[in-house]
Amino acid sequence: MRFSFVSALVVTLATESAVASTWFGxxxxxxxxxxxxxxxLSDHDVPYPTPADRKDLENLVKSNWNDKVVTPYNSWDTKQLQSYMSSKGYQVQKGTEKNKDSLLSQVKxxxxxTEESVSNAYSNVHDWIFDSWTDSQLKAFCDSNGIPVPQPRTRDSLLKSARENYQSLAKKAGETTAYPGNWLYKSWSDSELKAWLDERGYPVPQPSTRDRLVAYVRRNSRLASLNMNAATSSAGNEYTQVINGVAAYSQWIKEKLGLAASSVSASASSAVFGSASSASSAASKSAQKGGDAATESATQGKNRVQEGAQKATDYVKEEL
Structure with a gap:
């Protein structure tokens, strides 16, 4: 009986040790x-000794990981805090637009x-590193590296091809993939690097050497990916509201004017749907460039639909 207890204790301790090892590693x-x-460390402006052994470098990354990656907002200025709230589709509390402490609390x-989600993301960089690239940048990346892309060359097919070939391409070139080097941006011009930072409100490093531009794009790519997905979602929600509004508007025409006006209703609905489709397309394209632009396009979309609805109403009056 004693042997059985000791064995169970050993198994328990071994299991706990394995769990702890997994957690800390x-x-x-x-x-x-x-x-x-x-x-x-260089990208995030953290000084490190040279030469330094790997353990020292890892400890430096560990001590700066949370501040630089998990909760980077603690070092943001007022403009960056406002920009983040806008990209997420959140309304800044009235009267706190310039209050850094209040903005920081809202962002938080x-x-x-979380530390876990960030770690998981950086374990699979290829899943998100291309998200904020434009279609032309994705095409240039695939073409310059001889990556075949199935036709039609849509954004989805370009992203899929870039992600699937990321590992093999880096391995062939003798490059690392977990935190990629400048090789990933070799098809980008200096002006594209600057534009990417400007469009998202990220400060452009001074002096603006190519290496520093790449470093700033690379270190902000994760946040840009998160913001663009949020902007796309916001635009999608706006479009859904528009479509629901169109359906209700069409039903209102039928109820008020009767079946005799069905052809007029169709024309009216077409006018409104055209405005909605245009708004959705603009918001989707803007989401690729930044959250602020997408939010603005979504707002413009509402205005376009309202204008379309008014035109449709005028059309109905003229026809009847």
Whole structure:
């Protein structure tokens, strides 16, 4: 009986040890190459000694990981805090637009990333690193690296091809993939790098050497990916509201004017749907460039639909 108890205790301790090992060893940077650790530190303006052994570099990354990646908003200025709230579709509390402490509190309450989710993201960089790229940048990346893209070359097919070939392409070139080097942006011009930062409200490094531009794009790509997905969702919600409004408007015409006006109703609905489709397309394209632009397009979409509805009403009056 004693043997059985001891055996069970050993098994329990071994299990707990394995769990602890998994918990403490799950940080993405634990598996990074030494050059990737140095690159991350350099990108985030964290000084490190040279030469330094890998363990020292890893400890430096670990001590700065939360402040730089998990909760980066603590070091943002008022403009960056406002921009984030806008990109997420949140309304800044009235009267707090320039109050940094209040803005910081609002951003913190809306923040969804955790240490675990960030670590998981950096364990699968290829899943999101291309999200904020334009269609032309994706095409240039695939073409310059000889990556075949099935026809038609839609954004989805370009993204799929880039992601699927990311690992093999880097391996062939002898490059790392966990925290990629400048090779990933070799098809980008300096002006594209600057534009990417400007469009998202990220400060452009001074002096603006190409290496520094790439570093700033790389270190902000995760946040840009999160913001663009939020902007796309916001635009989608706006479009859904528009479509529901169109359906209700069409029903109102039928109820008020009767079946005799069905052809007029069809024309009216077509006018409104045209405005809604245009608004949705604009919002979708803007989401690729930044949250603020997408939010603005969604708002413009509402205005377009209202204008379309008014035109449709005038049309009905003229026809009847």
């Amino acid at each position: 799950k940080a993405a940077y634990n598996k990074w190459h030494e050059t990737e650790l140095e690159r991350w 309450n809306s923040w969804s990333d």
